[in-house]
Amino acid sequence: MEEHLTVGRVAELAGVSVRTLHHYDEIGLVQPSARTAAGYRAYSASDVERLREVLAYRRLGFALRDIADLVDDPATDAVAHLHRLRGLLLEQRDRAAAMVTAIDTELKARAMGIETTSEERLRVLGAQLYDAIGSAYPATRRTEPRIAARVWAALGDARTVLNVGAGTGSYEPPDRDVTAVEPSAVMRAQRPVGAAPCVAASAESLPFEDQSFDAAMAFSTVHHWQDPIAGLREMRRVARRVVVFTYDASTTGWLQRFWLTRDYLPEFAGLLTDWPSLADLTRAIGGHAEPVLIPWDCADGFFEAHWRRPEAYLEEDVRRAVSVWTRVGPQAEQRAVNGLRDDLSSGRWAERNRDLVALDAAELGLRLLIA
């Protein structure tokens, strides 16, 4: 039997007032279509679904008039709404993290008596994650030759290569005709002189004709995309071959294996909520996944790179070049760093992780997807 919820119960569960629900009813936005046994109006499962969409769009700041158009659109089903909402929420989360970083920078400047310009003050509001953290990137992020060799081998005989989410271009093959795509102006500005031409665009909407490249590659970027599946399909559309370096968030085993997330930064798991499974990612390009072990002396300072060099995570410039630290927020970051520092000086880290010393490379969930 279908479950019906009273107005009071719906208000309680959704954290809104009964008055709000009555208003939505009056303007015809969400009208409870069922009746309780006592004859009161009640919300059916489909009323609840519609209400949830309305409230979620409202929380994202949409006007009621626009919300009515969105939820009445016959071409958008519940799953499509969830995907859209998810993308908007991720964007909002990253924007908030970017704003926190930009505000921290301004606070530091003010504490040192440095006046910020009007332009800098306005930029705090429009901060995009990589526009806020990108200037710290080149300090520790560079080509890791052993992983680059795997990527370049996977590109096969491709002559023309599109590098999506290219950043500073660390993994662009030097012997092919490369075109880069990068949405952040700060990252584009840091591409070395003589680097491949770079187009300001996003993975989800690549400004190229179908099959215009021999291969498309994406390195350490898919987790930043608003809609990873749409971006991967775009890569598939514009290129015959697709190579993607990303991580497998579908099992939590590796999360437990990596001592940093296991013992110090469990908040990392929160960044992976709703992240598509490895199977969904590979399906989007029609390919397969291969594990990539991370060498103990990995030259590229991505999140997992220092798994056998724990002291590195105490360094501010190592953390600032990895978005995870900004995304978890300053409180979690400080707690993790303090905990690690204590355990390194007490010998607790060494005791807990003594097996690592014998390893030259570690399996930490990184994958190469090839299609």
Ligand SMILES: C[S@@+](CC[C@H](N)C(=O)[O-])C[C@H]1O[C@@H](n2cnc3c(N)ncnc32)[C@H](O)[C@@H]1O
């Ligand atoms: C961790 S960096 C990796 C950069 C480069 N691929 C590398 O390996 O050095 C992630 C990059 O993804 C970019 N990015 C974020 N959202 C994107 C999107 N929707 N489409 C394409 N790139 C995006 C960021 O601006 C950033 O430059």
